[in-house]
Structures are given as C-alpha cells and as structure tokens.
Amino acid sequence: MSWPVLLGLLATGLVEGSYLPQLWRLHQLKHADEFSLLFPLLNLIGRLAGLSAAILQHSTVFSGFFxxxxVVRALLLSQVLYYRSRSRKLSHV
Structure with a gap:
C-alpha cells in the first residue's frame, strides 16, 4: 500500500473518529437544544454520496470508512432528534 493511500486512510479514520466525543458529550448532557440538525443531516448526505462514489470506484477500503x-452520523442525528423530542415532552408536563 502506498503512503498516499495510508495517509488517506489515517485522515479518514481521524475525521470519522472526531464525532465520537460529540456523541459522548450529548449523552452526558442529555439535551441537544443548541445543536444544529442541519450539521449531522448534511454530513450524513455527504457520506451517502461518498459511499456511492467509493462503490462506483470499487474501493472497498473507503466504502468501509464511509x-x-x-453509522456515526446517523447516531448523532438520532441522538439530537431523541433529546430534542424528549426535551419538548418534558417541557409540556
């Protein structure tokens, strides 16, 4: 494997892993009122487009990262939606 491919794999791994602290933080806070829905939604759409491109290029490694x-972006989006709906239910009680 060439060094540009290894560098690309490392970069992709770091980008994907960068969402884990945000997931953990939202879990600790138990609310996402100030978190933008557009951010994880656009990221999810971008990753779906990237996966399509990787599949068309027959790149199994990058398909895996996408x-x-x-999954990570869907979890983040789900977490934001869950905590927002929970917050609305609690405020109506």
Missing part, C-alpha cells in the same frame, strides 16, 4: 461515517 459506512462507518454513515
């Missing part, structure tokens, strides 16, 4: 990114 799949991980899709």
């Amino acid at each position: 799949l991980v990114g899709i």
Whole structure:
C-alpha cells in the first residue's frame, strides 16, 4: 500500500473518529437544544454520496470508512432528534 493511500486512510479514520466525543458529550448532557440538525443531516448526505462514489470506484477500503461515517452520523442525528423530542415532552408536563 502506498503512503498516499495510508495517509488517506489515517485522515479518514481521524475525521470519522472526531464525532465520537460529540456523541459522548450529548449523552452526558442529555439535551441537544443548541445543536444544529442541519450539521449531522448534511454530513450524513455527504457520506451517502461518498459511499456511492467509493462503490462506483470499487474501493472497498473507503466504502468501509464511509459506512462507518454513515453509522456515526446517523447516531448523532438520532441522538439530537431523541433529546430534542424528549426535551419538548418534558417541557409540556
């Protein structure tokens, strides 16, 4: 494997992993009122487009990273939606 591919893999791994602290922080706070819905939604759409491109290029390694990114972004989006709906329910009680 060439060094540009290794560098790309490292960079992709770091980008995907950078979402884990945000997921953990939202879990600790138990609310996402100030978090933008557009951010994880646009990221998720971008990762879906990236996965499509990787599949068309027959790049199994990058397809795997895009799949991980899709899962992480879907988790973040789900977490934001969950805490927002929970917050609304609690404020109506």
